[in-house]
Amino acid sequence: MCGGTRSAAALIAWDFKKALYFNALALPVLAGMFLGALISLAELVRSRALADWSAWKSRLGKILPVLLLLLLGWWITHVVMALKTPKSELIDLRNPIAARAAAWLGK
Secondary structure, three states: OOOHHHHHHHHHOOOHHHHHHHOOOHHHHHHHHHHHHHHHHHHHHHOOOOOOOHHHHHHHHHHHHHHHHHHHHHHHHHHHHHHHOOOOOOOOOOOHHHHHHHHHOOO
């Protein structure tokens, strides 16, 4: 229901407008995953780390709970908006769970 997979498929087809429509947060998440994969591949090929990542790990450990809460807030907002203004590409209101959630939201 979040549109992340459809957003990724639109990115593969170079359709940025549709990717943003499906899920705008998928763009930076996919970019981060791609960058992480490239760094991992480079480190694998070189058989050593490209940098000392301990400082980054320390910083990430401090902000990770906040990032996860923001991500959860975005996801909830995105799903609620998809239910209130049905995006037929994301939510099929014939599904009993989606229909009940839409009814609960007053749609």
